[in-house]
Amino acid sequence: MQVLRGLTELVIFQLVGALISSSILTAVPGPIIGLVVLLVFLCVRGELSPPVEQAAGWLLRCMPLLLVPAAVGVMAWYSVIQQMGWALLLVLGISLVPTLIVTGLLMQALVERNQRGGR
Template sequence: MLLSGLSWLIAFQIVGTLIGAGLGLAVPGPIIGLVLLLAYLMRTGDVSAALESAGGQLLRYMPLLLVPAAVGIMAHVQVIARQLWPLLATLVLSLLPALLFAGWLMQWLVRRQTRGEG
């Protein structure tokens, strides 16, 4: 079951990569695949046991994926310190649209649920 779920996740990633490369989009293929997976899950309205199993297993190992990023920050702390203000400005300016979208999406989902659609 785990292998089936991982196969589905990889398939969505590959399709996203092909779409991104084929259309020349600046969005990474795995992100496009993630949006396609979200659309698929919203369309079916259910998460299969295989996808749930694969997602659960991947989440167990999520901290291991963060270790290289932390090491990179520690190794390049001088470069980051020199560019601190531009980095902070970029982070804040990119966080605001994400927060606005998350708030809008939450309101939309709550309205949808209260109407009995979800």
């Protein structure tokens, strides 16, 4: 029952993101805005509720099933991907570097904060 409550909370944040996307920020997808709203909410609150934590754990365990459609799409569109392979690799490489840098810096900051005894 806790998982359903947590999933409901997550869907509400996605719905809020979709509403913001459709009315204000039409260029940004609703689920992305919902994730940002959830992040801000969790930062302000300072903790993760047990239902959301259980729902997130359940979703992580189901992650391989969620990746199957992407793998099927790659196989179905192989000829298009093959034609644009270098462009795709370039875009992925360009987007990967800043993501790795930001993730590394964030991880270092959180580890230092944890070692100092912060939350």
